Amino acid sequence: MRRRNAPASPPTDLHLAGPFPFTARVRAVGTGGALALLLAVAGAVGMWVLAVGHAERRAVEAVAADARHRLEIYANNLDSAVERFDYLPSVAARDPAVAALAAAGFGHTDPAEVGRVNRYLEAVNASAGSAVLYLMDAEGRTVASSNWNRPDSYLGVDFSYRPYFKDARDQGVGRFYGVGTVTRLPGYFIAAPVERDGRRVGVLAVKIVLDALEDGWRTSHDAVLVADRFGIVFLSSNPEWKFRARRPLDPDTVTYLNETREYVGLDHPPLVLPRSLRVHPDLLVERGLSRYGWTIALAADAHPVAQAATTARIGLALLLLLALAIGLYVRQRVKRLREQRLAKAALDRAYLDLERQVEARTADLRDAQAELVQAAKLAMIGQVAAGVTHELNQPLTALRALADNARLLLDQGRQAEVSQNLVHIAGLVDRMAKISSQLRNFSRRSEGPAQPVAxxxxxxxxxxxxxxxxxxxxxxxxxxxxxxxxxxxxxxxxxxxxxxxxxxxxxxxxxxxxxxxxxxxxxxxxxxxxxxxxxxxxxxxxxxxxxxxxxxxxxxxxxxxxxxxxxxxxxxxxxxxxxxxxxxxxxxxxxxxxxxxxxxxxxxxxxxxxxxxxx
CATH class of the missing domain: 3.30.565.10 (Histidine kinase-like ATPase, C-terminal domain)
Structure with a gap:
């Protein structure tokens, strides 16, 4: 039978696998060892500080650059939101009825004329989408307003103390951000002079509310603020920052704010920025809006910086752990070699034992299969024995008859007929031999290899x-x-x-x-x-x-x-x-x-x- 040859067992000298002698052991750390340990710790700490600091600086630079780009977008949006109304006062002031009403002054006008200008200003204000559009005479009294029919109407209110009135009357244009003294709602005011016959007879002003702009900032999740020339925040995505001062207000500034009622009824506590901006002040990027005298700033998210520092710390920790692991690996290398040699020797012995067992079991299975096949053939022979016996009985009966007939023919001297009977007897013997040969071939044991079979x-x-x-x-x-x-x-x-x-x-x-x-x-x-x-x-x-x-x-x-x-x-x-x-x-x-x-x-x-x- 075919068997797989077992591989030869490699020579193994188990005496070589014994423990390696260690002639010296470290019993205490000397002065040189302690100094080396301190230097290693100091180097690790220094590398830790430098690497983390470098990672934080790189992250701050990247975040600040991205913040400056977004700040430009916010500044352009603010400028667009304000300047879309820049034309409105000067264009509306060209209406002759507006100029005539301003020249007449408060209390000296025809009520019908006042009503016509009120409705005109109401229509223009609704079409432009501004908050309020109103007309003041040369003394600052409001003679017509788009909100003429509301409880908080500006009609008759004196705005001569407002800087935008004075600037428009004296310099030709007035701009101002403040809290309304009538509505107590903050807004931005743009004013233009009203001229008649070559002289300035009044001022036309428009109030713009920037609440929609602030709402958009809040949905962007960016911390944006806009401060006036005094450092007071008047627009912000964070409501808690509004009307707080970025720097202390001097007495002259306080006096000016009280006189102009710019933020009437509001205090200006100091603005306290998050700790991350105090640690990394470069994350607060800002730019000036010189046209308005404002400053717009964006406080970038410090999370990427903290994440970069954390990543650096994790990387350094992994490097230190790797160095420690290498040291432990080197220390245990000899022990591992010894264990591997012992394990290899045991595995070789187990492999040889298993190979012998597999060969023995395979031989037993082949023998059992051969016996089973042979038993099945013998059982089948028993089932076909009756047919084979019948096939043999017929030639035997014919042989007996032909033999008896041949004997009688010999006694009678009929040699030719005797010869013919012998030919028949030989044919019957060949037939019986073929039947027995087929049965013998079928019953014999066979485990030979494959060969050509017709x-x-x-x-x-x-x-x-x-x-x-x-x-x-x-x-x-x-x-x-x-x-x-x-x-x-x-x-x-x-x-x-x-x-x-x-x-x-x-x-x-x-x-x-x-x-x-x-x-x-x-x-x-x-x-x-x-x-x-x-x-x-x-x-x-x-x-x-x-x-x-x-x-x-x-x-x-x-x-x-x-x-x-x-x-x-x-x-x-x-x-x-x-x-x-x-x-x-x-x-x-x-x-x-x-x-x-x-x-x-x-x-x-x-x-x-x-x-x-x-x-």
Whole structure:
């Protein structure tokens, strides 16, 4: 039998795996060791501080650069929100009715004229989308307003103290941000002079509310603020920062704010920025809005900086841990080598023991399989013995009759007829020898390798063994097997075919006209040329209860005592051993007949080279 050779065990000297001697051990750390340890710790701390500081600076620079870019966007949006109303006062002031009403002054105008200008200012204000549009005379009294019909109307209110009135009257344009003294709502004021006959007779002002702009800032999650020339924050995405002072207010500034009522009724506590901006002041980026005298600033999020510092700390910690791990690895290297040598020696011994056990178990399994195959063949021989006995009894009876007849013919001197009887006797002896040879070949043990086997001859030999049985059962057998040569053991192929044909004959028991069809056709087996032998019967077909377990040992549908359920299991094992396949399925139903069962035996082909007759 074929066995795998076990690999030779590598030479192992277990004495070399013993513990390595250590002649010296560290008992205490001396002065030099302590100094080296302190220097190492100091170097690690210094590297820690430098690396974290560098990472924070790089992160601050990157975050500040991005913040400056966003700040430009916020500044442009603010400028656009304000300047879209810059034209409104000067354009509205050109209306002759507006100029006439301003020149007449408060209390000296026709009510109908006042009503017409009020409605005019109301329409212009609604079309522009501003908060309030109102007209003041040369003394600062409001003579017409777009909110003329509201409880908080500006009509009659004196705004002469407001800087935007004075600047527009004296310099031609007035700009001012403050809290309304009437509405207590903050807003931005733009004013332009009203001229008539070449002289300034009044001022037309528009109030803009920037609440929508602040709401947009809040949704962006950026911390944005706008401060006036005194450092007072009047616009911010953070409501808690509004109207707080970025720097202390001097007495002159306080006096000015009280006189102009810029932030009437409001205090200006100091602005306290987050701790991250005090630690990293570069995260607060700002730029001036010179046209208005304002400063817009953006407080960048410090989270990326903290994240960069954390990443640097984690990286340094990993480097220190790596250095510590390398030290421990070097320290344990000798111990590991010793353990590996001991483990390798034990593994080699276990491998050799396992290899021997596998070879022994494999041999036992092969012997058991061979015994099982042989037992199945002997059991089958017992089943076909009656047919073989009948096949032998007929020639024996004929031999006895021919022998007696020859003796009488000899006594009568009829030599020619005696010679003819002897020829008949020789033919009967050859027939008996062929029957006994077939039975002997089938019963002998065979474990040989695959060899060329003529498929038609193997089918005919299997049918010859079952000939008497098939005749007694009146089974009609049709064979259509072309000349093909398969790679198999001839005795084992004969055993598989006998099993399949006998099963087909058993399946047709009780059928009125039993038939078995044996055919062969080319096929493919694992991308190799093969032949598929089909053994089909017209019996009742496969039992659904055992269809999935048909090839399992001891599974049978025959009555008790007529089978052990090993034939198909052994046939499958033999087929797979020689690289073939064995399958079963129900046949195709015909009119008025059973579906029957079909067994498909696929065998690898051998190419047989014929001599070229022209050579």
């Amino acid at each position: 498929l038609p001859g193997a089918v005919q030999e299997a049918l010859a063994l079952l000939d008497r049985r098939l005749k007694e059962a009146r089974v009609q057998v049709t064979v259509d097997v072309p000349e093909m040569t398969v790679a198999f053991d001839p005795v084992r192929l004969q055993q598989v075919l006998v099993n399949l044909i006998r099963n087909a004959e058993d399946a047709t028991a009780g059928v009125a006209e039993p038939r078995i069809a044996i055919t062969a056709a080319p096929a493919q087996l694992d991308q190799r040329a093969a032949v598929r032998v089909t053994v089909a019967d017209n019996g009742p077909g496969l039992d659904p209860a055992v269809r999935d377990r048909l090839f399992d040992p001891f599974v049978t549908t025959k009555p008790g005592g007529q089978g052990l359920g090993l034939g198909l299991a052994i046939s499958l094992a033999i087929t797979q051993e020689y690289g073939g396949q064995l399958e079963a399925r129900d046949g195709d139903a015909r009119d008025g007949e059973n579906t029957g069962a079909v067994f498909l035996l696929t065998l690898p082909l051998i190419s047989v080279e014929h001599d070229d007759p022209t050579a």
